[in-house]
Each structure stands twice: as structure tokens, then as C-alpha cells.
Amino acid sequence: MRFRITLLAACLALLIPTAAFGQRAASHVLKAEVVLTIQGEVPTPRKLTFDDLAKLPRRSVQTKEPDGSTVVYEGVELAEVLKLAGVTFGEDLKGVRLSTFLLVSAADGLSVVFALPELDSSYTERLIILADRRDGKPLPASEVPLRVIVPDEKRKSRWVKQVTTLSINKGVSTMPKKVKTR
Ligand SMILES: Nc1nc2c(c(=O)[nH]1)N[C@H]1C(S)=C(S)[C@@H](COP(=O)(O)O)O[C@H]1N2
Ligand SMILES: [Mo]
DSSP states (O other): OHHHHHHHHHHHHHHHHHHHHHHHHHHHHHHHSEEEEEEESOSSOEEEEHHHHHTSOOEEEEEEOTTSOEEEEEEEEHHHHHHTTTOOOGGGOOGGGGGOEEEEEETTSOEEEEEGGGGOTTTOSOOOEEEEEETTEEOOTTTOSOEEEOTTOSSOTTOOSSEEEEEEEOOSOOOOOOOOOO
């Protein structure tokens, strides 16, 4: 009996610090791990970790489920993330740049298109975010590490789950010539 208790105590003594260290190590690895790649026609392609994203302002949006209940998603503004790779908005977003587009890709292979003005607060009040929390909790496993939230978009087809990559693609526009008049 005594031996068993000693053995149990020894096991616990060994396990507790190991578990605590494991947890610390795991959360550290998660924060330093690349969660998002920004590539394509951007001035500075980036590989971002959660630590990089944590430096951006937090934004939250309230969305409606089909049954009428509300869900609050929280994360960072998609345009702010693209700015980390040198993508510019506002006054700069006009002319030939209006034919460039963002492709958001997910771990399961889904890729979805957004036009840049859809993300730009100088064009629209709608705030499209890359969320990492839902109703104050981490995203469900089916949506991690990041999900695009498009408030008020009635169909959720572009609410991409498990986002891995943002790529900016060149459009086909050339500088517009003067329209001919007679
Ligand atoms: N990665 C990924 N995201 C995705 C999809 C998908 O197939 N893969 N389906 C989309 C579609 S068509 C819908 S309707 C919504 C469903 O989201 P919900 O489970 O929150 O209702 O997720 C969207 N996001
Ligand atoms: Mo869907």
C-alpha cells in the first residue's frame, strides 16, 4: 500500500511539470507558427503568425444566423492584413488597380474572389474581417485558424473557413484612353 502511494506520488511529481511545460511550449509554437501567407502581386509578400496578426486593431462584427440568432465574430480587418504586404487602399485604389482582385484560399482547396473596393472603408461601410474568435471563444475546429466574415452577405458561400492564403492577382485593365466622341 505504502509503495503504491509512493509510486503514485512519484508519477504525479513527474507528470505535473511535464504537462505544464508542454502546454507552454504548445501555445508558444502556435503563436510563432505561420498561419497566413500573402502572395501574388504585392510589394512585400508575407508569411504571418498569430503574433503578427495580434499587432493589428481588433474588430468585431455581429452576424445573423438563418434562425434569427446573432453571432459575434472577432478578429482583424481584412484590408489591414493586406496592408502588411504593402497593398494600398483609399485614394490609391482607382484606375487600372480596380481590375486586380483578391483570392482567399482555404486548407480544403476552396478559393473565393473579392474585389479590392469591397474591403476598402473609403468605398464601403461594410467591414469584412478575418476572424479568430466566435462569441468570445476560439473558432470551432472546422473553421480554424481564420475565417472570412462578410456581414450582411445573405449567402455564406464567401465566408471562407480555414483560410491559409491571400493572393492578389493582376487584372487585365490598361490605362483607359479618352472615349472617342464625334
Ligand atoms: N473552406 C471552406 N469554407 C467554406 C465552405 C467550404 O466548402 N470550404 N463552404 C462555404 C459555404 S457554401 C457556406 S454556406 C458556409 C457554411 O458555413 P456555416 O457552417 O457557418 O453555416 O461556409 C462557407 N465556407
Ligand atoms: Mo453554401
